[in-house]
Amino acid sequence: MSDSPLILAVPSKGRLQENAAAFFARAGLVFNQSRGALDYRGTLSGVPDVEVAFISASEIVSHLASGAAHLGITGEDLIREQIADADEAVELLTPLGFGYANVIVAVPQAWIDVRTMADLDEVAADMRARHGRKLRVATKYVNLTRRFFAERGIADYRIVESLGATEGAPGAGSAEIVVDITTTGATLKANALKIIDDGMILRSEANLVASARAPWNDRARRAATTVLTRIAAEEEARTSREVRAALDLSRVSGLSALVQQFGATLPYGQPAGGEVVLHCKASTVFEIVAGLQAIGAQDITVRAFDYLFRPTNALTERLLRRIG
Ligand SMILES: Nc1ncnc2c1ncn2[C@@H]1O[C@H](COP(=O)(O)OP(=O)(O)OP(=O)(O)O)[C@@H](O)[C@H]1O
Ligand SMILES: O=P(O)(O)OC[C@H]1O[C@H](OP(=O)(O)OP(=O)(O)O)[C@H](O)[C@@H]1O
Ligand SMILES: [Mg+2]
Numbered sequence: 049m050s051d052s053p054l055i056l057a058v059p060s061k062g063r064l065q066e067n068a069a070a071f072f073a074r075a076g077l078v079f080n081q082s083r084g085a086l087d088y089r090g091t092l093s094g095v096p097d098v099e100v101a102f103i104s105a106s107e108i109v110s111h112l113a114s115g116a117a118h119l120g121i122t123g124e125d126l127i128r129e130q131i132a133d134a135d136e137a138v139e140l141l142t143p144l145g146f147g148y149a150n151v152i153v154a155v156p157q158a159w160i161d162v163r164t165m166a167d168l169d170e171v172a173a174d175m176r177a178r179h180g181r182k183l184r185v186a187t188k189y190v191n192l193t194r195r196f197f198a199e200r201g202i203a204d205y206r207i208v209e210s211l212g213a214t215e216g217a218p219g220a221g222s223a224e225i226v227v228d229i230t231t232t233g234a235t236l237k238a239n240a241l242k243i244i245d246d247g248m249i250l251r252s253e254a255n256l257v258a259s260a261r262a263p264w265n266d267r268a269r270r271a272a273t274t275v276l277t278r279i280a281a282e283e284e285a286r287t288s289r290e291v292r293a294a295l296d297l298s299r300v301s302g303l304s305a306l307v308q309q310f311g312a313t314l315p316y317g318q319p320a321g322g323e324v325v326l327h328c329k330a331s332t333v334f335e336i337v338a339g340l341q342a343i344g345a346q347d348i349t350v351r352a353f354d355y356l357f358r359p360t361n362a363l364t365e366r367l368l369r370r371i372g
Contacts (some may be wrong), residue, residue: 153244
């Protein structure tokens with residue numbers, strides 16, 4: 049246990065699989081799945097001390113909660129649903145820009161007078177009073193639903209646990225309303241359902257998540273640092289540019305002002321021999337070029353990188369702060 053490897057849990061199927069694999073590939077992290085595509089375990093090419101677990105997005109959450117995995121990619125919806133003390137158990141290191149899904153409350157379109165959670169509360173009370181029945185909510189997000197309804201003071205309802213095709217429940221007569229995830233809205237539409245105006249429970253996306261309960265021995269820490277450093281270097285590269293120019297050394301004071309104004313850096317020091325190399329945010333590049341031209345710079349080039357390794361990175365810092 050004291051020198052167990054880093055366990056990295058990666059979605060093996062479903063919506064997140066392809067995006068997660070592409071995300072790691074961009075960071076130069078390539079999986080080796082020795083015994084074919086169904087194999088549950090793998091390694092990372094050229095990164096020692098990492099064991100990759102290929103499991104479903106929902107299993108990844110269980111592994112992170114128990115400490116059976118150190119790092120994983122999964123949806124925030126599943127984290128909030130499956131872990132009661134999520135903020136103690138895990139650290140969301142960074143959102144990943146894919147796997148967007150909203151957890152929402154939806155009712156039949158035919159309920160034209162029901163637009164808000166307050167309207168829904170009235171419907172529920174009414175059903176209880178007139179028919180002695182509770183409003184049935186079909187969902188697999190049982191905990192998120194209970195929390196959200198309680199926060200809004202709605203108590204006259206009953207959850208019908210659903211394991212799939214949740215949106216079909218009202219049509220099938222097994223529930224009146226649903227709580228589920230939606231991305232395009234196509235499934236809701238196909239089932240003649242509409243979202244309640246203030247019925248947004250959670251805006252979710254895929255996250256890179258660390259377990260606070262995994263055995264963070266030195267070997268696992270070192271491996272995690274390698275993985276996170278590459279991920280951060282890819283992200284840093286994507287949002288940064290290098291600008292080079294020929295600059296008369298008498299104009300260097302103008303350069304310092306420009307660097308400061310746009311939060312750029314001179315990573316290789318003050319220009320020597322008339323050549324300037326600066327790094328800046330991609331979004332500021334043309335303003336910096338204009339600024340350089342204004343102080344007489346010539347032959348200005350702008351380049352993107354594959355990776356930009358800074359002395360520290362936010363991902364590693366966040367992990368180390370959390371696991372101590
Ligand atoms: N349109 C979407 N529908 C479902 N999940 C989505 C969608 N968009 C993003 N996701 C994210 O992907 C996660 C996993 O969903 P997915 O349906 O791929 O799981 P799964 O592993 O196939 O499990 P299951 O077979 O139970 O659906 C969701 O919890 C959510 O975070
Ligand atoms: O808003 P949309 O873009 O239509 O997507 C939402 C649908 O996608 C998911 O189901 P999935 O296909 O994963 O099937 P499942 O219910 O078996 O998980 C989710 O449970 C919704 O039913
Ligand atoms: Mg699904």
